[in-house]
Amino acid sequence: MQTITRVAVDAMGGDNAPLEIVKGAVDAVVSHDDIKVFLVGQEEAVRAELKKYQFPAERIEVVDAPEVIEMAEPPVQAIRKKKQSSMVIGMNMVKQKEADAFVSAGSTGAVLVGGQTIVGRIKGIKRPPLAPLIPTEAGASLLIDCGANVDARPEHLVQFARMGSIYMENVVGVKNPRVAIVNIGAEEEKGNALVKETFPLLKECHDINFVGSIEAREIPHGGADVIVCEAFVGNVILKLYEGVSSTLIGVVKQGLMSTLKSKIGAALALPALKKTLKSFDSGEYGGAPLLGLNGLVVKTHGSSKAAEITNSIYQCVTFSKENINGIIKERIADLNQNEQE
Amino acid sequence: MQTITRVAVDAMGGDNAPLEIVKGAVDAVVSHDDIKVFLVGQEEAVRAELKKYQFPAERIEVVDAPEVIEMAEPPVQAIRKKKQSSMVIGMNMVKQKEADAFVSAGSTGAVLVGGQTIVGRIKGIKRPPLAPLIPTEAGASLLIDCGANVDARPEHLVQFARMGSIYMENVVGVKNPRVAIVNIGAEEEKGNALVKETFPLLKECHDINFVGSIEAREIPHGGADVIVCEAFVGNVILKLYEGVSSTLIGVVKQGLMSTLKSKIGAALALPALKKTLKSFDSGEYGGAPLLGLNGLVVKTHGSSKAAEITNSIYQCVTFSKENINGIIKERIADLNQNEQE
Numbered sequence: 001m002q003t004i005t006r007v008a009v010d011a012m013g014g015d016n017a018p019l020e021i022v023k024g025a026v027d028a029v030v031s032h033d034d035i036k037v038f039l040v041g042q043e044e045a046v047r048a049e050l051k052k053y054q055f056p057a058e059r060i061e062v063v064d065a066p067e068v069i070e071m072a073e074p075p076v077q078a079i080r081k082k083k084q085s086s087m088v089i090g091m092n093m094v095k096q097k098e099a100d101a102f103v104s105a106g107s108t109g110a111v112l113v114g115g116q117t118i119v120g121r122i123k124g125i126k127r128p129p130l131a132p133l134i135p136t137e138a139g140a141s142l143l144i145d146c147g148a149n150v151d152a153r154p155e156h157l158v159q160f161a162r163m164g165s166i167y168m169e170n171v172v173g174v175k176n177p178r179v180a181i182v183n184i185g186a187e188e189e190k191g192n193a194l195v196k197e198t199f200p201l202l203k204e205c206h207d208i209n210f211v212g213s214i215e216a217r218e219i220p221h222g223g224a225d226v227i228v229c230e231a232f233v234g235n236v237i238l239k240l241y242e243g244v245s246s247t248l249i250g251v252v253k254q255g256l257m258s259t260l261k262s263k264i265g266a267a268l269a270l271p272a273l274k275k276t277l278k279s280f281d282s283g284e285y286g287g288a289p290l291l292g293l294n295g296l297v298v299k300t301h302g303s304s305k306a307a308e309i310t311n312s313i314y315q316c317v318t319f320s321k322e323n324i325n326g327i328i329k330e331r332i333a334d335l336n337q338n339e340q341e
Numbered sequence: 342m343q344t345i346t347r348v349a350v351d352a353m354g355g356d357n358a359p360l361e362i363v364k365g366a367v368d369a370v371v372s373h374d375d376i377k378v379f380l381v382g383q384e385e386a387v388r389a390e391l392k393k394y395q396f397p398a399e400r401i402e403v404v405d406a407p408e409v410i411e412m413a414e415p416p417v418q419a420i421r422k423k424k425q426s427s428m429v430i431g432m433n434m435v436k437q438k439e440a441d442a443f444v445s446a447g448s449t450g451a452v453l454v455g456g457q458t459i460v461g462r463i464k465g466i467k468r469p470p471l472a473p474l475i476p477t478e479a480g481a482s483l484l485i486d487c488g489a490n491v492d493a494r495p496e497h498l499v500q501f502a503r504m505g506s507i508y509m510e511n512v513v514g515v516k517n518p519r520v521a522i523v524n525i526g527a528e529e530e531k532g533n534a535l536v537k538e539t540f541p542l543l544k545e546c547h548d549i550n551f552v553g554s555i556e557a558r559e560i561p562h563g564g565a566d567v568i569v570c571e572a573f574v575g576n577v578i579l580k581l582y583e584g585v586s587s588t589l590i591g592v593v594k595q596g597l598m599s600t601l602k603s604k605i606g607a608a609l610a611l612p613a614l615k616k617t618l619k620s621f622d623s624g625e626y627g628g629a630p631l632l633g634l635n636g637l638v639v640k641t642h643g644s645s646k647a648a649e650i651t652n653s654i655y656q657c658v659t660f661s662k663e664n665i666n667g668i669i670k671e672r673i674a675d676l677n678q679n680e681q682e
Binding site for chain 2: 148193216218236243246267269274275
């Protein structure tokens with residue numbers, strides 16, 4: 001008997017909703033027969049999009065959610081007031097075990113608030129981190145935490161390191177993933193107060209492969225598989241990554257188009273160039289999981305197209321089949337519960 | 342009467358010393374007649390390099406410094422023990438007013454320690470920040486602070502903002518420079534404890550053009566002229582900038598070389614591409630000033646070639662002629678002294 005992973009998808013979230021979201025969901029169920037998608041959103045709009053495609057009807061279900069949470073809304077208020085929004089309804093499905101996971105390209109703030117207040121933390125987990133995969137020369141690394149809860153404490157970072165390690169090993173398939181803490185030098189005595197306090201605690205974790213500090217310069221070279229940092233620094237890394245990449249690609253394009261000779265060269269070189277640049281495109285890796293909750297919540301980029309939505313849905317399947325929450329509970333949450341007793 | 346700016350240059354610092362350092366110094370005095378350089382280093386090695394060039398002899402003087410501080414040495418110990426090193430001798434020349442500035446491509450830690458303990462802080466300046474210019478689409482922005490003193494307090498960041506503003510206006514020539522604080526969202530209520538405390542203080546500074554928060558994504562687009570942050574975050578930004586740029590340029594090259602067709606295209610496109618990428622090369626902007634000292638100390642990249650050394654020496658001329666230390670003293674240090682009384 002095959003297990004079906006049930007994924008609730010926020011059909012109204014992000015810049016390209018519902019068009020690209022619906023397309024991504026259809027692609028997911030067409031290409032994988034172990035997925036069922038609940039498209040949560042304004043029913044009429046969602047059904048109008050669905051009409052464009054052929055797909056196994058029993059594996060896409062539309063769940064009506066008349067309200068929409070906008071990108072700029074204050075998240076706490078939005079989650080509290082808009083009970084009929086796609087985000088609140090989708091997360092409640094995870095809470096009620098009607099879905100295994102929830103995927104949204106909507107407001108990051110609302111996803112974080114909803115994840116914690118509706119889906120809820122696994123007992124013993126102190127703070128759920130948002131952990132996107134970022135592209136590197138070597139493949140991809142997990143950057144944990146990029147959420148909204150800044151000023152973390154050392155014990156939070158230790159839990160991030162463990163959850164990140166479990167995720168990379170069991171969902172992404174990296175054996176014995178190298179875990180490093182973001183620092184301003186390679187030596188143990190370097191760093192700010194938080195890093196200096198966290199470093200010895202990570203060294204004591206025998207269930208992870210802690211390799212020490214990583215300087216930001218080494219991140220794009222793939223210097224570690226799990227990159228641990230508090231959310232302010234993580235946010236800076238994530239957004240600077242995007243900013244520098246898009247600026248440089250713009251500069252390269254401008255260079256290629258600046259003379260007649262270079263334009264001819266560009267026409268010849270572009271197909272190959274696009275192919276290698278694709279390996280550096282974060283969209284390939286799907287969304288960022290919000291870990292440590294009673295169910296999986298995945299936040300994908302606000303500008304997500306269908307391919308990213310599809311990849312985010314695939315992520316949920318491995319997460320669910322590998323029983324990641326069970327492992328997190330067993331290896332982290334229970335441990336911390338015992339320590340506190 | 343023409344004023345001559347006297348710059349002491351660490352002939353032994355960095356990966357390409359003394360070869361590129363000496364070449365950079367020669368280029369500086371040949372192209373500008375208002376500069377005198379003291380090449381501080383192992384006399385024999387420096388003179389052997391100097392022999393290769395023709396230059397106005399009265400404007401380069403060799404100062405013997407038999408000891409060398411290595412990149413990996415613990416900085417405090419190195420500065421304390423190696424009294425005959427190029428770094429200690431060069432900084433003492435600034436302290437004794439025998440030189441207006443000191444330029445080094447050597448160990449960042451040693452430059453920071455030497456700057457504070459030998460050259461010394463301007464009275465009223467709480468912490469001297471290291472402030473590199475980073476390339477953007479629009480030109481360059483000053484990233485302040487990237488030093489080694491992490492866990493800054495709000496009053497430090499306020500001084501950084503003011504010193505950075507003075508530097509960009511008077512040395513780089515940006516009128517009314519836009520000052521922003523690095524944050525994880527544009528709204529005033531966002532941020533970690535440090536940013537939230539600093540934000541209202543910056544709003545009250547009527548001598549700077551404070552434009553609010555800047556997200557890391559906007560930095561490469563040139564979203565502000567002075568980018569204020571504490572040193573841990575600054576260090577992460579600076580090094581990630583380098584890491585993502587070098588990785589992406591590598592990916593682009595790999596793409597261009599991956600097929601026969603693309604190789605032909607690359608041959609046609611490369612000259613124009615190199616020209617535009619040069620505008621995104623931090624070497625063009627010289628080194629990072631360590632501000633707030635009784636004299637100027639400039640740290641250039643460890644891998645500096647002659648052109649970067651020359652640019653770093655030019656920086657010192659403007660700094661000295663525009664009397665930046667006088668302005669810092671008048672506008673920041675005295676103000677803080679008064680506040681404390």
